[in-house]
Amino acid sequence: MSKRTKFTTISPLPPSITRAVVVEFLHNHQEMIDLNPLVKERHCIKPPSHATPEEFHCTWYSLTDRISYLPGGLANGDVTYTCAFHDLPNGIQTHCYAPAGLNIRDKWTLNGSLPGEPIEPVELGLGAPITGLYIREDVDMKCNIVMTNFVKKTLKKSHAALIERLKVKAQ
Incomplete structure (x- = not known):
């Protein structure tokens, strides 16, 4: 039984x-892939057979993550999956197809305003800053109900580390 989480x-x-x-x-x-602490291997690939017509012209990668299933590294394993990358004017969309029916659609967008720019209206309820730039990540994932919390926690942790690495690299 799968569960959809946004x-x-x-x-x-x-x-x-x-x-x-x-x-x-x-x-x-x-670079975005390489700054993700989970990814241990990447290969640019042709669109796989499961690519939708809409995603056929995206840039595709085969990615391998090193996953820790139990705290303290007691049980680790590799997971290989495919992922489509599609650039947007102010960000990127990705769609990852992983084993066990895990399907993650992710949209990263740059929002906010710099000093001297008109203040961009902020969507309510997100905790976005009124001034300054920020990255907004919208995740829509579908996976086995038993795996949902683990996948969400792992995704949030690795993407937070990716953002921190971006901040260090950009300064």
Whole structure:
């Protein structure tokens, strides 16, 4: 039995990071992949047979993550999956197809305003900063109900680390 879960994460960025640097990073698929602490291997591939017509012209990768199933590294394993990358003017969309029916659609967008720019209206209820730039990550995932909490926790932790690595790299 699968469960669909949606969540949004807001990551404020330091004032020293420019809009151009963030968009360039989000559009650099290999760098974005390499900054994810879970990914241990990546290969650019042709669209797989399960690619939808809409995703056929995306950039595709085969990715292998190193996953820790139990605390303290007591049980680790590798998971290989395919992922489509599609650039947007202010971000990127990804769609990952993993084993056990795990399906993750992720949209990363750059939002907010820098000093001197008109203040961008902020969506209510997200905890987004009123001023400054931030990355908004919207996740829509579907997986086995038993795996949902583990996958969500692992995804949030690895993507938070990716954002922190971006902040360090960009300064």
